[in-house]
Structures are given as C-alpha cells and as structure tokens.
Amino acid sequence: MPRPRAFDEESVLDNAMNIFWSKGFEATSIQDLVNETGLNRASMYASFGDKKALFLRVLDHYSQKISAERFADLRNIEDGRAAIEKTFRDAAKTGTAEGRHKGCLMVNSGMELAPHDPETAAIAHQAFRRAEDTFAAALNRAVDQGKISKGKNVRALARFLAGSFQGVQLMSRRGADQETLQDYCETILDALD
Amino acid sequence: MPRPRAFDEESVLDNAMNIFWSKGFEATSIQDLVNETGLNRASMYASFGDKKALFLRVLDHYSQKISAERFADLRNIEDGRAAIEKTFRDAAKTGTAEGRHKGCLMVNSGMELAPHDPETAAIAHQAFRRAEDTFAAALNRAVDQGKISKGKNVRALARFLAGSFQGVQLMSRRGADQETLQDYCETILDALD
DNA sequence: TGAGTTATAGAACATTCGTTCCAAAGTGTG
DNA sequence: CACACTTTGGAACGAATGTTCTATAACTCA
Numbered sequence: 001m002p003r004p005r006a007f008d009e010e011s012v013l014d015n016a017m018n019i020f021w022s023k024g025f026e027a028t029s030i031q032d033l034v035n036e037t038g039l040n041r042a043s044m045y046a047s048f049g050d051k052k053a054l055f056l057r058v059l060d061h062y063s064q065k066i067s068a069e070r071f072a073d074l075r076n077i078e079d080g081r082a083a084i085e086k087t088f089r090d091a092a093k094t095g096t097a098e099g100r101h102k103g104c105l106m107v108n109s110g111m112e113l114a115p116h117d118p119e120t121a122a123i124a125h126q127a128f129r130r131a132e133d134t135f136a137a138a139l140n141r142a143v144d145q146g147k148i149s150k151g152k153n154v155r156a157l158a159r160f161l162a163g164s165f166q167g168v169q170l171m172s173r174r175g176a177d178q179e180t181l182q183d184y185c186e187t188i189l190d191a192l193d
Numbered sequence: 194m195p196r197p198r199a200f201d202e203e204s205v206l207d208n209a210m211n212i213f214w215s216k217g218f219e220a221t222s223i224q225d226l227v228n229e230t231g232l233n234r235a236s237m238y239a240s241f242g243d244k245k246a247l248f249l250r251v252l253d254h255y256s257q258k259i260s261a262e263r264f265a266d267l268r269n270i271e272d273g274r275a276a277i278e279k280t281f282r283d284a285a286k287t288g289t290a291e292g293r294h295k296g297c298l299m300v301n302s303g304m305e306l307a308p309h310d311p312e313t314a315a316i317a318h319q320a321f322r323r324a325e326d327t328f329a330a331a332l333n334r335a336v337d338q339g340k341i342s343k344g345k346n347v348r349a350l351a352r353f354l355a356g357s358f359q360g361v362q363l364m365s366r367r368g369a370d371q372e373t374l375q376d377y378c379e380t381i382l383d384a385l386d
Numbered sequence: 387t388g389a390g391t392t393a394t395a396g397a398a399c400a401t402t403c404g405t406t407c408c409a410a411a412g413t414g415t416g
Numbered sequence: 417c418a419c420a421c422t423t424t425g426g427a428a429c430g431a432a433t434g435t436t437c438t439a440t441a442a443c444t445c446a
Contacts, residue, residue: 002422003412026219110367111304115294159373160380167360174303180352187353195392196442
C-alpha cells in the first residue's frame with residue numbers, strides 16, 4: 001500500500017554514526033547527515049525524529065556494533081589475563097592506525113555532552129559500568145586461573161582498567177604517537193602483576 | 194589620546210575561559226561570550242580577533258593560570274613520590290566537587306578539536322608533553338630519594354602518569370562518582386610500587 | 387578648547403542552523 | 417485501474433550563527 005522505503009535503516013545509522021564519531025554532536029550539521037547518508041531531510045525527520053533523537057539512536061547503534069566488538073575478546077577469551085592484554089594491545093594498535101584517530105564515540109560524547117545533557121550522561125555512565133563489569137569478570141577468571149594474585153582488589157582494578165581504556169581512546173583521538181600509546185598500555189598492564 | 198578601555202583583558206579572558214571550559218568550542222556562541230564577559234561584540238573582535246583567535250588566547254591563558262596551578266605541587270614538592278600522590282589525590286578531590294564537572298580545558302579541547310584542527314592538536318600535544326616531562330622529573334627525584342625502585346622505566350611510567358592524569362579529568366567531566374574516581378587514582382598510584 | 391584617536395553600543399550583514407511543509411512519486415489492495 | 421497510504425525531493429521557515437559597519441562617546445595632548 002504505502003510507498004516503500006528507499007533506504008536501509010542500518011546503513012543510514014552506520015553513516016550517521018561515522019559523522020558523529022568523527023566530528024562530534026555540535027559540529028555535525030543536518031546538512032552533513034543528509035549529504036553523507038544520502039537520505040532526504042524529510043525522511044530523516046520522519047524516520048528518526050530530530051537531531052538529538054537520531055544521535056541517541058546512533059549511540060545505541062554504536063554500543064551494539066562497535067563497543068560490542070571491542071569488548072568481544074575480553075568476554076570470550078577464556079584466559080582472563082590474556083583477554084585483558086589483548087583488549088588493550090588491540091586498542092593501542094587500531095588507535096594509532098592512519099586516519100583512525102576518532103577514539104570512542106561513547107567517550108567522545110560523554111566528554112562533549114555529559115555536563116549539560118543528562119540523557120547522554122546516563123548512557124555514557126552506563127557504558128562505563130558495563131565495561132567495568134566486563135573487566136571485573138575477566139579479572140575474576142584470571143584470579144581463579146592463578147594468573148593474577150588473589151590479594152588484588154578486583155573491583156578497584158576493574159575501575160582502573162575501565163578508566164584506563166577510556167584513556168587509551170582519549171589519547172588515540174588526540175593523536176598520540178604510537179610509542180607513547182604503547183608505553184601507556186604496557187604500564188597499565190603491569191598493574192596486573 | 195585614545196579613549197581608554199573599559200575592561201580588563203585578564204578578567205575577560207577568565208570569563209571566556211570558563212564558558213569554553215564548560216560548554217566546549219562549538220557549543221559556545223559569540224552571544225554567550227558577549228553576555229558572560231560583558232564585553233561588546235565590536236570590542237571583542239577589535240581586541241581578540243575572531244572566535245578561533247580568542248579561543249587560542251584562552252587556551253594559552255588556561256595553560257598559564259589553571260594548568261600551572263594544577264602542576265605546581267608536582268614541580269615544587271621536593272619529595273617526588275609525595276608530589277605525584279598529592280597531584281592525583283587533589284585532582285580526584287576537585288574532580289568530584291559539586292558543580293565542578295568540567296574536567297580540563299586542554300583535554301576537552303584536544304578531544305573536541307584535535308582531529309580536525311591542527312593548531313589545537315599541536316597545543317594539546319605540547320601540553321601533554323609538558324605534563325609527561327614534569328612527571329618524569331618527579332619520578333627521577335623519587336628514584337634518587339629511594340622512594341621508587343631503580344628498576345623502573347621512568348619514561349614509560351611518566352607517559353602512564355600523564356595519560357592517567359588525563360583520564361582523571363575525563364572521568365571527572367563525565368561525572369564519575371567519587372568512589373570510582375578514588376579507586377581509579379589509588380590503583381594508578383600503586384603502579385609506583 | 388578643540389583636534390585626533392580609539393573604544394563603545396547596537397544595528398545590520400549574509401550564511402547557516404534545525405525544522406517543517408507540500409506536491410509529486412511510488413507501492414499493494416479493492 | 418483507482419484508491420489509500422507513505423516516502424521522497426526540494427523549497428521554505430524563522431531563529432541563530434559569526435562577523436562587520438556606522439555613529440556616538442570618552443579620553444589625551446597640543
């Protein structure tokens with residue numbers, strides 16, 4: 001009955017995500033989104049609501065697609081300590097890859113908007129908590145496996161790792177050189193000893 | 194001969210700094226600056242140039258006034274290890290103080306603008322290097338004083354501390370709770386052992 | 387006191403912003 | 417084929433953006 005959509009919602013979100021990721025919320029204009037997604041203004045507003053609503057959809061999309069992938073090894077590698085180490089080393093590697101100085105959309109958005117936008121603040125906070133819990137789970141595995149001393153305060157260590165992981169994203173976006181980022185990561189991992 | 198200025202350049206920079214610090218570059222409008230500084234548009238443009246030029250002046254002002262103060266103890270406390278510990282604990286304390294979730298203007302600006310603005314990127318990079326060197330100096334003092342093991346890689350540790358200090362600012366701006374931030378800081382300091 | 391100089395106040399500029407509206411286009415069902 | 421319905425393209429909206437202009441005010445030095 002109705003005219004069918006000429007676009008794929010998922011790929012529109014992908015494109016919108018990349019613009020927000022690269023430029024941030026404020027610096028991204030509706031015109032940018034129209035240009036890059038190929039989607040018409042009217043269709044954008046009809047399908048996603050206003051700029052802010054689209055942005056929140058994008059944050060969710062990012063969580064499910066990018067964040068999930070970044071933490072996949074941390075969840076799936078059985079050896080808890082190896083899982084943590086690979087997670088950081090991968091982040092350091094992709095963080096210094098050419099033309100990929102975008103950091104993490106969740107961290108970027110938290111920094112840009114959290115102080116004045118409770119909605120984004122809550123999402124960023126929740127994402128941090130999830131990361132913290134995922135690190136805690138890996139740490140508990142590592143303790144059980146005898147790869148990390150039983151004497152460690154797992155919760156504090158998990159918070160440290162989650163915070164430091166954000167730090168890696170931060171330094172990556174700021175364009176830190178590979179050597180600095182590697183030193184940073186390796187010293188973080190030394191905290192596991 | 195000329196009509197004298199009705200404003201104090203320093204206090205205008207102070208006010209402008211606080212707006213940029215709180216809202217970021219993009220979200221701060223000229224109107225905001227006019228309202229908050231009390232300075233007229235024409236006078237702003239005559240004295241500081243356009244928005245970007247004013248922003249760069251503000252970054253410099255921040256470096257001299259706020260950054261310098263934040264790193265004063267790190268430079269001045271003779272005991273290198275105590276200097277480092279106090280620097281982090283103070284940052285964690287002020288970072289969770291009510292209504293002070295602004296983080297660090299240098300970190301914020303690097304995150305927001307570095308990927309697309311080489312000028313800001315260079316300034317943020319230089320600020321990081323300065324912090325790294327200041328931490329390295331304190332670490333060297335601590336090693337000489339026998340407060341930190343001789344076996345440590347001071348350069349890597351300095352990079353770690355500088356990166357982690359940015360992380361504290363990040364978490365503070367994102368509105369992390371006090372307990373999380375304390376755990377984060379204490380674990381960072383454990384790396385000195 | 388008046389000439390010279392610069393700051394001030396605020397109107398005015400073109401452009402871009404986010405958003406809405408409307409007519410045309412495309413689909414499946416009666 | 418025509419109806420009901422939704423998407424599409426693009427014009428149009430007012431408000432806000434960064435910036436400039438003009439006229440007036442305030443001061444110092446001759």
